[in-house]
Amino acid sequence: MSVKSIRVCLSPALLPYYDFTDTVAVVIDIFRATSSMCYGLANGARAIIPVAEIDECLAYRDTGYLLAAERDGKVVDGFDFGNSPFSYTRDKVEGKTIVLTTTNGTRAIRHCQAADTVVIGSFLNISALTDWLLRQDRHVLLVCSGWKNQFSLEDTVFAGAMTLRLRGTGVPLDDAAIAAQSLYLEAREDLDAYMTRSSHSERMRYLNIGKDIAFCLRENVVNVVPVLQGDQLVSSEALQPVS
């Protein structure tokens, strides 16, 4: 079990420069969109519909779906909730479909639609994701959502954690994967302390959501791999034919 190559795209704005042939794109927005997506699907949400803009989200009003919108780290006025993982607990999301727009993560997902397959990564599902990717025998492109198209430390460190787990003898890495892996090897001794250095984490501390940050850095809280099917993210298990 192996992957064909590992590349890391450090910003959604760089996606046009990547070849998506035979590629699984893994979208990463650690603080907090992709962490919350993993948590929500693990807690029984039927599906999550990622949309790029607030207007697209509003178009789902009166459908019975939960509407979630975050901009600049805050819940957008008039919405049920934003992207805090604690809004995606079982009591809130079980059996529901959620329409979500965020500053970075949901836009990154939309820009990956040229890939054969788009899946969602976070520390919360890191082992499940690793196992799933190793069964694919395809190229892996780890897509960091960043912050307003700029580089973010936490997404890149996670890409490095994935690179370390996925790489095998002779698997080609691009320069960004080499760098991400170096950063993760430095960070992993004390991930919380390392992330404190990131500008986004500082932004979030200012928003008083330190509890969210600590939660988003926990490994293997869930077993799901969210997969994009049409315009919806569903759990990979939901994709498997019933035997």
Added chain:
Amino acid sequence: MSVKSIRVCLSPALLPYYDFTDTVAVVIDIFRATSSMCYGLANGARAIIPVAEIDECLAYRDTGYLLAAERDGKVVDGFDFGNSPFSYTRDKVEGKTIVLTTTNGTRAIRHCQAADTVVIGSFLNISALTDWLLRQDRHVLLVCSGWKNQFSLEDTVFAGAMTLRLRGTGVPLDDAAIAAQSLYLEAREDLDAYMTRSSHSERMRYLNIGKDIAFCLRENVVNVVPVLQGDQLVSSEALQPVS
């Protein structure tokens, strides 16, 4: 003597997302464009005109200027030379104006023109550049030329070396500057060995230009800081009024 902040832009394609107010942009293309620019001006070239496209370069035919064009690591057919530093020795360039187009570096320069000031960085002029920047009291944006808009290890490691030299107490760093500095701290023990891991260095080894690579990693070979004045790069000394 200090700078106001240090940011690192990891690809020219990300430049539209940066604020250039009160900013000096430092363009970096270690293998080999900006190394050769520093070397050429130190060796008495009158000026270097960076142009983005081969056609723009050809427009300077019959002006007496030296025309240099590189694509994919090779000299373009019909041109005097490409971007090997050994084409920029005193016997070849003294007193001449050079028009240069390269795959990555010259395009990055063109995309930085919104900055107050654009200067050129390489290991060859690292101390001169550091001293010059510390006298500016402005924001510094280190612009990695990368490879075809993707991240490159050698440019980022150099940005990290600059971050380490420029940072003082309380100088804000963005996430990319933090990451670049981490990579440099890992790489600096044995820069040659570290760079061997980069994909571009591998490309260049294939082109049999290992001698160029080794030269481009030498520190403080020259004392010049190339500064963009209009459409020409000139030595910063040439800008100073004669006393």
